[in-house]
Amino acid sequence: MSTIxxxxxxxxxxxxxxxxxxxDYAHVSPAVLExxxxxxxxxxxxxxxxxxxxxxxxxSRLIVTVPNIANAFFAHIIRGVEEAAxxxxxxxxxxxxxxxxxxxxxxxxxxxxxxxxxxxLGHTLPASxxxxxxxxxASAPIVNxxxxxxxxxxxxxxxxxxxxxxxxxxxxxxxxxxxxxxxxGDLRSPISRDRLQGVTASADQHGxxxxxxxxxxxxxxxxxxxxxxxxxxxxKRPTALFCFSxxxxxxxxxxxxxxxxxxxxxxxxxxxxxxxxxxxxxxSLTTVRQPMHEIGRKTVELLLGIIDGGTTExxxxxxxxxxxIRESTAAPKA
Numbered sequence: 001m002s003t004i005x006x007x008x009x010x011x012x013x014x015x016x017x018x019x020x021x022x023x024d025y026a027h028v029s030p031a032v033l034e035x036x037x038x039x040x041x042x043x044x045x046x047x048x049x050x051x052x053x054x055x056x057x058x059x060s061r062l063i064v065t066v067p068n069i070a071n072a073f074f075a076h077i078i079r080g081v082e083e084a085a086x087x088x089x090x091x092x093x094x095x096x097x098x099x100x101x102x103x104x105x106x107x108x109x110x111x112x113x114x115x116x117x118x119x120x121l122g123h124t125l126p127a128s129x130x131x132x133x134x135x136x137x138a139s140a141p142i143v144n145x146x147x148x149x150x151x152x153x154x155x156x157x158x159x160x161x162x163x164x165x166x167x168x169x170x171x172x173x174x175x176x177x178x179x180x181x182x183x184x185g186d187l188r189s190p191i192s193r194d195r196l197q198g199v200t201a202s203a204d205q206h207g208x209x210x211x212x213x214x215x216x217x218x219x220x221x222x223x224x225x226x227x228x229x230x231x232x233x234x235x236k237r238p239t240a241l242f243c244f245s246x247x248x249x250x251x252x253x254x255x256x257x258x259x260x261x262x263x264x265x266x267x268x269x270x271x272x273x274x275x276x277x278x279x280x281x282x283x284s285l286t287t288v289r290q291p292m293h294e295i296g297r298k299t300v301e302l303l304l305g306i307i308d309g310g311t312t313e314x315x316x317x318x319x320x321x322x323x324x325i326r327e328s329t330a331a332p333k334a
Contacts, residue, residue, distance in 0.1 A: 002043040011039040060090050062303065063106050063118040069096040071219065071247065072275040073292060074121055077145060080296020081119060088304055090116070097122065104128050110141070117141035117303045123189040125152060138314035141306050145299040148316055149190040155306070155314050157298040159321040161191045164288045165198030165242075167323045168270050171286070172240045173206045175331045177268065180212055181231040181238035183248050185219045195244050195272070213238060217248055224251025232259050232267075239267060239332040246271035246278050246287055253281060253328070264330035274324055283327035291319045 008015045013032060020028050021036040028036075039045075062085050066074040078094065085092050093115060097103035107126035110118050118141065120126070125133065125142070133140045133153050144156040172180055182199050185192035196214070203209045213231060217223040224243055228251065231238055243249040249271030256263050263269050263283055271278060274289035298317055305311035 002045040004045070006043055007036065007039045007045050010043060011035040058307075059114060059116050061093055061115045062090050062300070063093045063095065063109060063115045065095045065097045065103060065106050065118065065120045065122065067096075067122040068098045068219075069094070071245075072277065073245065073247075073273045073290070076275065076292035077121060077296040077299075080293035081300055082296075083293075084297040084300035088300070090300075090304075116307050117143070119143050119145055119299045119303060121145045121147070123147040123149070123186075123191070125154070137312075139306060139312045141303060143299045143303045143306070145295050147190050148318075153314060155302045155311070155316065157295050157302065157317045157319065158191075159288075159290055159319050161194035162198040162201070164272070164321045164323070165195035165244075166202045167198075168242055168272070168286075168288060169199055169202035170206075171323060171325065172242065172268065172270065172329065173202065173208065175240075175268070175329060177238075177240040177332050178208055178211050179236060179238045179240075180208070181228075181241045182212065182214045183217045183224060183227045183231075183241065183243045183252070184214060185217060185244045185248075187216055192244060199242065217244070219245040219247060221247045221251040221254075224248030225255040226251075228252040228255035229259070232256070232261070237267070240329070241267060241269045243269065243271050246273045246275045246285060249285055249287070249328075250277070250281060253283075253285075263328055265333070268329040268332070270329055274322075278324075279326065281328075286326045286329040287324055289322040289324050291321070294319055 004015050004018050008018045013036060017032060018036055021033055064081055082092050095102060095106040103126045107128045109115050137153055138155055142154045144152055144154055146158055148156045148158040184196055187193055203212045215227045217227050241252050243252055249269050252269050253263055256267055261267060271285050271287040274287045278285040278287050302315055
């Protein structure tokens with residue numbers, strides 16, 4: 001394995017000069033830069049990143065934690081995170097914290113400075129990081145994606161979930177639906193509570209609060225199917241369903257077919273997120289398009305702003321969303 005001494009000898013420069021080239025010092029002349037880079041390529045030299053980390057106190061590593069890595073919604077955000085992180089010279093350590101004590105294990109990496117920062121996509125900050133946030137506030141290298149809450153003293157990137165949910169409900173009421181079933185996500189989550197707020201605001205505006213049936217779910221396909229079976233068993237079943245995730249909407253479509261009904265002829269279905277499969281489901285799914293890739297990119301930008309020392313105040317970014325109307329919603333039967 002080649003060393004920095006080998007590179008210096010082949011290029012005919014000092015090891016200090018090689019070090020300046022590796023650390024992007026601007027005052028290295030083009031001629032010297034060309035000789036050093038040529039020697040690095042010829043020898044296949046790779047800098048010792050661990051040693052560099054000890055010198056700079058930076059690991060060039062970011063942690064991203066997700067509640068459920070199998071959820072396609074998070075996969076799109078993670079892609080945006082990775083693209084932005086790699087472009088900035090950072091690698092990403094991904095952790096699924098939906099089980100056991102893994103959340104605290106990833107938090108410990110940040111506390112031990114084995115990573116420069118953390119992006120968490122769930123609705124709670126690991127308890128072991130509370131002291132760090134209490135001490136540093138918004139300058140702690142921690143950013144939230146999706147789950148904006150005033151109770152979290154960290155920067156975040158999200159959409160206006162209340163407005164988006166209200167727009168879906170207004171769309172269903174506009175089609176002529178009066179009995180609407182709603183399958184929420186976990187109501188401990190700020191986004192679930194915000195979406196429910198939008199639901200109830202729309203129902204109140206249309207004078208249909210008494211015709212609203214709300215069941216609490218967990219964002220999974222299985223939950224969507226089970227909750228839909230319960231709604232279909234009602235004496236006066238809903239003519240439309242609003243599921244707080246596309247995954248739950250896919251489960252709803254499955255339960256509707258299993259009951260011998262069709263969507264949207266017998267019952268309309270709307271989801272939330274616009275994951276890739278939403279446009280290819282049968283029927284294609286009416287939903288809210290979240291800018292998932294952009295959420296990922298923006299969380300990295302916020303986090304690097306903190307790591308580089310330029311950000312000391314909390315920044316909450318609200319990105320645009322879009323109501324996407326497809327085949328799964330239509331006027332109810334007369």
